Amino acid sequence: xxxxxxxxxxxxxxxxxxxxxxxxxxxxxxxxxxxxxxxxxxxxxxxxxxxxxxxxxxxxxxxxxxxxxxxxxxxxxxxxxxxxxxxxxxxxxxxxxxxxxxxxxxxxxxxxxxxxxxxxxxxxxxxxxxxxxxxxxxxxxxxxxxxxxxxxxxxxxxxxxxxxxxxxxxxxxxxxxxxxxxxxxxx
Amino acid sequence: xxxxxxxxxxxxxxxxxxxxxxxxxxxxxxxxxxxxxxxxxxxxxxxxxxxxxxxxxxxxxxx
Numbered sequence: 001x002x003x004x005x006x007x008x009x010x011x012x013x014x015x016x017x018x019x020x021x022x023x024x025x026x027x028x029x030x031x032x033x034x035x036x037x038x039x040x041x042x043x044x045x046x047x048x049x050x051x052x053x054x055x056x057x058x059x060x061x062x063x064x065x066x067x068x069x070x071x072x073x074x075x076x077x078x079x080x081x082x083x084x085x086x087x088x089x090x091x092x093x094x095x096x097x098x099x100x101x102x103x104x105x106x107x108x109x110x111x112x113x114x115x116x117x118x119x120x121x122x123x124x125x126x127x128x129x130x131x132x133x134x135x136x137x138x139x140x141x142x143x144x145x146x147x148x149x150x151x152x153x154x155x156x157x158x159x160x161x162x163x164x165x166x167x168x169x170x171x172x173x174x175x176x177x178x179x180x181x182x183x184x185x186x187x
Numbered sequence: 188x189x190x191x192x193x194x195x196x197x198x199x200x201x202x203x204x205x206x207x208x209x210x211x212x213x214x215x216x217x218x219x220x221x222x223x224x225x226x227x228x229x230x231x232x233x234x235x236x237x238x239x240x241x242x243x244x245x246x247x248x249x250x
Contacts, residue, residue: 001196005194009193016192017192018192019193019194020192020195021195021196022194022196022197023197023198031246032244032245032246034244037205037244038243056240056244085236088239095239095242108236
């Protein structure tokens with residue numbers, strides 16, 4: 001559990017303070033890892049409306065040939081702007097079996113827009129797009145480290161790292177957008 | 188609050204208290220009532236926030 005959570009801690013620390021909490025499940029059991037009790041946690045912003053995130057991961061502790069393996073079986077993460085969840089990334093087949101796929105709710109709409117696997121690092125980058133700023137200049141390294149740890153053991157949903165790296169180049173170490181010219185011309 | 192993000196392991200009782208507190212604060216329901224309605228398929232706005240925020244906190248013992 002601690003090994004699974006450590007990269008999350010490192011990534012979250014770059015943007016927010018607080019605590020991850022979870023029950024320790026028995027082998028075969030599930031638990032929810034929750035950041036700050038799943039309440040919206042305010043992030044730093046320079047100006048503009050307040051931005052916050054909420055994070056929760058449902059995990060199951062499996063036994064892989066005598067070794068514990070933490071498997072993600074659901075999540076519900078959100079980016080709040082001005083107190084409204086503008087993005088909510090959900091995957092909760094254990095609660096809604098009729099909606100078994102990962103999806104995003106946009107602007108609190110009821111539509112379930114399918115997504116791939118969403119990592120906490122993805123949520124933090126989405127928060128950047130809404131004006132959040134990192135707390136530490138090494139935030140990119142922290143996100144890279146967290147994603148590498150995930151890729152080392154993940155069984156599905158490993159994204160194209162080079163594409164993600166290209167997107168991170170949009171921001172400098174202070175979280176300021178450095179160059180949107182390419183983005184503008186591509187739209 | 189810590190300057191870092193800490194990892195805290197909580198007991199089953201603490202997990203239930205967290206779930207119950209969220210149900211009361213966000214939905215004005217007890218955790219027990221929310222769990223009963225969830226099992227009965229009686230949470231109409233379940234896919235929406237804040238119901239899903241509460242559902243995510245439900246401890247396995249209540250499943």
